[in-house]
Amino acid sequence: MATQHHLRTPLTALKGYLSMSLEGDFGEVGQMLKEKLGFCFDSTNRLIKLVNEFLDLSKLQLGKDILDIKEASITEMLQDVIAEVKSEADKKGIYLTLTLPEQNIPLAMADPIKLREALYNLIDNAVKYTEKGGVAVRLIIENGKLKIVIQDTGIGMTAEEVKNVFSHQFERGEEAKKVYTLGRGIGLFIAANIITEHKGKVWAESPGRGKGSSFCLELATE
Ligand SMILES: Nc1ncnc2c1ncn2[C@@H]1O[C@H](COP(=O)(O)OP(=O)(O)OP(=O)(O)O)[C@@H](O)[C@H]1O
Ligand SMILES: [Mg+2]
Structure with a gap:
């Protein structure tokens, strides 16, 4: 362009x-x-x-095809992102762990650079919005699909936030603004777009403000 x-x-x-x-x-x-x-x-x-x-x-x-799809290892992407965010977690004194499944992990058809960016945005959020406890990232194989759960013990979200968090209109939560003033409120929107372009699914869960959040995504392996 x-x-x-x-x-x-x-x-x-x-x-x-x-x-x-x-x-x-x-x-x-x-x-x-x-x-x-x-x-x-x-x-x-x-x-x-x-x-x-x-x-x-x-x-x-614009729906332009910006993905460069190839066989890619989700495990590598996760390990890579976690290595990058780890120092931030260490600085805050919170844990950041990765759990992989026992069984063989199939490769995914994905754009490794873009998907890594989406995973980075989700894991970086979890670390940014958690002051105590930490972040557990799990890779699960379910019905032939790869599921990634990023569970934190951070600021949590209201039901309203859970509903709107991926939309373009929603920018930043009130609590998030207090915890991390520099945010621009576009990371999740970008992540969600990339995951949808991969024909994957992404959603958020939270029991409420102050009770932590989970961001989950599901990707097809072929
Ligand atoms: N793990 C999380 N726990 C609680 N709230 C979250 C979490 N991840 C995202 N949010 C909420 O969703 C909002 C949007 O997240 P998003 O990543 O798009 O923007 P941001 O983190 O505010 O800024 P940036 O664009 O710099 O990442 C956040 O401001 C926050 O309110
Ligand atoms: Mg963010």
Whole structure:
């Protein structure tokens, strides 16, 4: 898409020149300027991430085929995401565990990069919205389908939130805003779109505010 190119090119240039300036490629940079350029660099990186997410989102909404489907290991994706989020869980002093089934785990037909992103968004949420206890991720094989349950002991959700949490209109829960102020309220929407594109199912459960949440997804293996 042409728009993609137009949005990404200037940002890439911006990031590149900021990085070179920081490295001193255009002359010596004083401490004060270095700090400010550093802020610009970090903001540019955040903006690039956001632009990429919105571009993915608009493509998903247009129904464009953005998935690159191949045989993929869900186990690897889960292990990978957990390794990435683990330090955040450790910092908070909460557990983050992965339980795999005893039986052989079939490969899934999936876009490993996109599905990993969806799993990342779900597991990252669980860790972000949990202050005590922790997050248990389980992979289960049920009726030939792969089921993933991400169960946390965190802030939980009201019945209203459970109902609306995946919709585009719903942005952020009141409690979530208090716990994690920087959220943008699009992670779940992106995750749900990716999972639906995979012809999978995703849903949320919670016994109520303060009582933890579970996010479940189901994927076909062929
Ligand atoms: N594990 C969870 N426990 C409780 N509430 C959750 C959980 N995951 C998501 N939510 C609720 O759903 C809302 C939307 O989640 P989503 O990931 O889309 O956005 P976010 O986490 O607020 O921001 P970001 O887009 O930066 O991820 C959250 O703000 C929160 O209210
Ligand atoms: Mg989130």
